[in-house]
Amino acid sequence: MGIVKKLDWAIEKFASSILVASILAILFCSSLSIILRWFQINLSWIDPFVRHLVLLGTFVGGVIATGRGNHIGIDLISKFLEVKGYEHAKTIVNRVILLSSGLVLIWLIKAGTDFTRVEMEFSKVEFWGIKSGFLVLMIPIWPWTISLRFLTLFILSFEKKEGAV
């Protein structure tokens, strides 16, 4: 379990650093773009760059939210089990959530990989000479990280009494 915990910790730290850098870069670049426009300077790369940063932040934030268990969900049954104090049932439900989420994401990674393959063939330059084929790589990569985190938490749930989500 030790190595699994270390892996989870490393993912959390890595994702947190990217997240902080993303939001500050979004803030800096979007403000810079407006200020430069006052001086009739238009940096055309800023807009697509910032929008891709938001998309990156979305996926990386998903990694953090997975660890903290604060994804948006309709947890009617979980809430009911919590209120009624059925701890064992809640643990089983948590494991089902973690495992099914991890597995669905693997299907999504397959979709992302197929899309990346197509996009690599027919992509256009988005900014700084980077083609969209490389940018869409974040769709298979980050869901892969989120999936890894779900599965890691699933394994760790057999050690702890309560799992996340």
Place this chain on the structure above:
Amino acid sequence: MNGWVVTVAICLLASIGVPLFIIMGLAALAAFTFSGVEVSAVAQEMYRISSAPTLMTIPLFTFAGYLMAESHSPKRLMKLAETGLGWIPGGISIVTLIVCAFFTAFTGASGVTIIALGGVIYPILLKEGYSEKYTLGAITASGSLGLLFPPSLPIILYGLIAKVDIDKLFKAGIVPGFVIILILSIWSIYNGPKKEVKHKFVLKNFLSALKESWLEAILPVAVLIGIYGGFVTVTEAAAFTALYIFIIEVFIYKDLDIVKDIPRVSIETMSLVSGILLVLCCALAFTNYMVDEDVPMKIFALMKTYLTSKYSFLFFLNIFLLIVGSVMDIFSAIIVVVPLILPVAHDFGVNPLHLAIIFLTNLEIGYLHPPIGINLFIASNRFKKPITDLYSASIPFVVLLVIALLLITYVPSMSLFWFN
């Protein structure tokens, strides 16, 4: 047959609490597979979100809201409102409503308002002689009060999904937002303590509070003038608001430390934004599939057999949305439900701006609607009170908000006040 099995499995997974973005992703993947379309189309739809021009307003306004919530801004603004409006009968309670509305407009997520302001407001209202039941109800209700005011995150998200001009949506929410505050203010005056503590308006105190907080207090006005004066676009306003709040809270008021606090606030901001946008990414694919399959038109055809007029449709819509609002959070509801009801409402002749305000008001009520309105749980956790206490405290406010909803629904000129 297979389709039904998968649908039941997805509903079951949703009900046990599998994250909504997983549910939406799974629904999209299954739907595309069954209809023989490559699943890469799901990823393509997810990537499409990065081309939305107003996308960056969501993290920027949320960041600004979180920075304010984490600073001493709630205390400063509360003091300003107290010294300015505290002399009115029921004034302190009205102050609560206004300050909460201000915060929710910036944070979007009502939980933040209850957590950030609840601790400040709760002892003040009790000290003024308000009952604990009223106090809990007022704080819980005011946690979602600013959702109709600019630059509310749900409004931006609604505009993004429904492809309605966000500037116009901001305008459309102003009058209904004030009507809700007015109704709750009348209730707070009526429900005021028998022996209310008398406050005098002291100009010196008011000016002192204004001096302390004017940099934050001018913000909503500046955003409105900026956007409607044609000086900035919504995206530019978002960038400026975030930068402005960052500078004043970190370098002028020095409430937040750039090394200790900013990384934490950034992570909290992006966690919330990610929660919303992940659902949006995955739901885009699924809702587009449903639109391609003419699902809204089929719903419309079915409704037409039972509902004959626009008003009966609106009545049905309100009931439906109140149920949706009490089982789903506002962001998921916007992402999932709006694409389905938009074409139906259009065919019934409902103005899209009016529809947006009805939609958001319903979900605002859903936040405190028993048994599982999210504000009830947040307030219960924040004030360490049993959830049943929160149920009874919130019911009068739910009734008042439903009255406001009926006004908003059947008097469209309130939402369309600024438009011909």
